[in-house]
Amino acid sequence: MSAQREMKEKNHWKTPVTIIITVIGVIVIVALVTVAVLQNKPLLQKYKYGIVLDAGSSHTALYIYKWPAEKDNNTGRAEQMHVCKVKGQGISSYAANPWKAGESLRACMEEAEQWVPGKRHHETPLYLGATAGMRLLNMENSTASDKVFQAVKEALQSSPFSYQGARILSGQEEGAFGWVTVNYLDDRLKQGLETTGALDLGGASTQISFVSDNFDGSESPSNSVTFRLYGNDYNLYTHSFLCYGKDQALRSVVAHQTQSGPEKILDPCSNPGYNTIKNYSVLYDSPCVSNRKPQKAPASFHLTGKGNFGECQKIVRSIFNFTNCKYSHCSFNGVFQPHLQGAFGAFSAYYFVMSFLNLTDTSMPLETVKEKLTSYCSTPWEQIKQQHRAVKEKYLAEYCFSGTYILTLLTEGYNFTSESYSKIKFIKKIKGSDAGWTLGYMLNLTNMIPAEAPDTPPLPHAGYVSIVTIMAILLFILFILSLRPLWPRCSKLPQVV
Numbered sequence: 397m398s399a400q401r402e403m404k405e406k407n408h409w410k411t412p413v414t415i416i417i418t419v420i421g422v423i424v425i426v427a428l429v430t431v432a433v434l435q436n437k438p439l440l441q442k443y444k445y446g447i448v449l450d451a452g453s454s455h456t457a458l459y460i461y462k463w464p465a466e467k468d469n470n471t472g473r474a475e476q477m478h479v480c481k482v483k484g485q486g487i488s489s490y491a492a493n494p495w496k497a498g499e500s501l502r503a504c505m506e507e508a509e510q511w512v513p514g515k516r517h518h519e520t521p522l523y524l525g526a527t528a529g530m531r532l533l534n535m536e537n538s539t540a541s542d543k544v545f546q547a548v549k550e551a552l553q554s555s556p557f558s559y560q561g562a563r564i565l566s567g568q569e570e571g572a573f574g575w576v577t578v579n580y581l582d583d584r585l586k587q588g589l590e591t592t593g594a595l596d597l598g599g600a601s602t603q604i605s606f607v608s609d610n611f612d613g614s615e616s617p618s619n620s621v622t623f624r625l626y627g628n629d630y631n632l633y634t635h636s637f638l639c640y641g642k643d644q645a646l647r648s649v650v651a652h653q654t655q656s657g658p659e660k661i662l663d664p665c666s667n668p669g670y671n672t673i674k675n676y677s678v679l680y681d682s683p684c685v686s687n688r689k690p691q692k693a694p695a696s697f698h699l700t701g702k703g704n705f706g707e708c709q710k711i712v713r714s715i716f717n718f719t720n721c722k723y724s725h726c727s728f729n730g731v732f733q734p735h736l737q738g739a740f741g742a743f744s745a746y747y748f749v750m751s752f753l754n755l756t757d758t759s760m761p762l763e764t765v766k767e768k769l770t771s772y773c774s775t776p777w778e779q780i781k782q783q784h785r786a787v788k789e790k791y792l793a794e795y796c797f798s799g800t801y802i803l804t805l806l807t808e809g810y811n812f813t814s815e816s817y818s819k820i821k822f823i824k825k826i827k828g829s830d831a832g833w834t835l836g837y838m839l840n841l842t843n844m845i846p847a848e849a850p851d852t853p854p855l856p857h858a859g860y861v862s863i864v865t866i867m868a869i870l871l872f873i874l875f876i877l878s879l880r881p882l883w884p885r886c887s888k889l890p891q892v893v
């Protein structure tokens with residue numbers, strides 16, 4: 397009996413009217429959802445590009461960035477697409493043959509033409525920023541520095557990209573844009589999260605930048621950089637120490653040992669068995685040490701490694717001045733520094749050196765760091781060379797000094813304690829992009845970080861599509877029910893009032 401009733405009810409649904417209504421309803425729903433989805437589907441992703449050349453003291457690197465072309469794409473983030481390392485040394489090394497500085501860039505400029513689609517070449521901004529190597533050359537010989545810039549400009553202007561200028565960045569800019577890069581890549585700026593400090597160690601200068609609650613800029617305005625980014629105000633402390641990059645610091649450490657113009661030195665910062673001849677005029681050819689050049693000295697001196705971390709650290713300490721602070725707190729050389737706050741990202745030479753020495757784990761107690769450095773420094777040079785055949789000898793010979801310098805700079809220069817040291821992360825890249833000032837510099841010059849938070853759509857795309865679909869289905873059910881009087885012989889169904 398109940399089976400018969402079921403059969404009858406089923407048959408009601410097979411009447412022509414119901415079938416037509418159902419088919420039309422389904423078509424309407426499919427059409428509605430399709431239109432909604434297509435209308436709101438993000439267009440095929442198109443990209444814009446930007447190029448920044450980082451003309452550092454030790455080398456030049458060309459960075460290509462790309463980002464989604466739609467202006468209102470809030471999820472789009474600029475990211476590093478490619479990096480090209482320029483062969484040879486930094487542009488400041490071409491002071492005697494400036495045109496070679498321009499020539500040195502050509503190979504990477506041609507590589508960039510392959511990476512950026514041809515139709516975007518003319519609208520792709522191209523910047524060059526020079527840092528401490530050119531700052532020093534400019535101090536020493538501004539005519540030579542101008543000539544290097546002229547050569548570099550000519551090389552860049554002859555490329556198909558939209559050349560936007562080549563200039564020396566100030567130390568504040570270098571520090572501040574490094575901080576912007578780190579926090580932009582970590583999505584801290586857009587989300588208004590607590591920011592990460594930035595520590596950059598170059599060849600000729602080093603930067604420290606962080607936000608501290610007890611820093612408003614009033615005590616030392618020259619260390620203050622203010623930003624309004626995505627609706628948040630930041631008062632950043634930043635300082636750049638010229639001559640405290642690792643190559644110039646090493647120069648100072650060797651200069652300290654050659655004040656009396658000896659023919660031989662026993663260097664505790666080089667491994668035992670390491671031997672080299674150094675030229676006095678080359679060593680003292682830098683404004684960082686030129687005023688200390690010994691009056692009477694032979695043309696060159698022999699440097700022999702002694703490999704003693706403790707003695708090396710004593711000499712490293714001597715290149716910092718810890719007296720004469722006219723502020724409430726100083727780092728060194730009478731430079732104001734507020735209390736360290738929050739986490740820090742340490743990149744460039746901080747990373748190269750600490751990753752080579754297996755010291756990137758900052759949960760390691762500082763005593764253990766010292767023990768590891770003691771052990772590296774005292775390892776015979778021949779053994780070091782055998783164990784690391786693939787690493788450049790120049791770097792290998794300097795890791796004892798560099799590790800000692802980094803530890804001393806962080807703990808005695810900047811006053812990182814065993815607790816705050818553990819909040820440092822030695823990093824090379826963040827989400828595929830190199831940590832460094834270049835990305836922040838480009839974002840600033842292209843106005844890609846708005847001062848105010850952009851309006852976000854009330855719903856994400858997926859949520860929007862789901863709601864449209866559910867509404868369409870509900871509408872269809874109501875429509876079917878409203879047509880119930882037309883249904884033939886459906887008295888068995890409950891009445892809709």
Ligand SMILES: O=P(O)(O)OP(=O)(O)OP(=O)(O)OC[C@H]1O[C@@H](n2cnc3c(O)ncnc32)[C@H](O)[C@@H]1O
Nearest residue numbers: 452453454455527528598599600601641744745748
């Ligand atoms: O910021 P400035 O001071 O202008 O210098 P830079 O931009 O040229 O400096 P880098 O960060 O590129 O490099 C910092 C130093 O690290 C050195 N370096 C690069 N790669 C290294 C590696 O794998 N191991 C050790 N040192 C390295 C390089 O020679 C420099 O002395």
Ligand SMILES: [Ca+2]
Nearest residue numbers: 452527598744
């Ligand atoms: Ca640099």
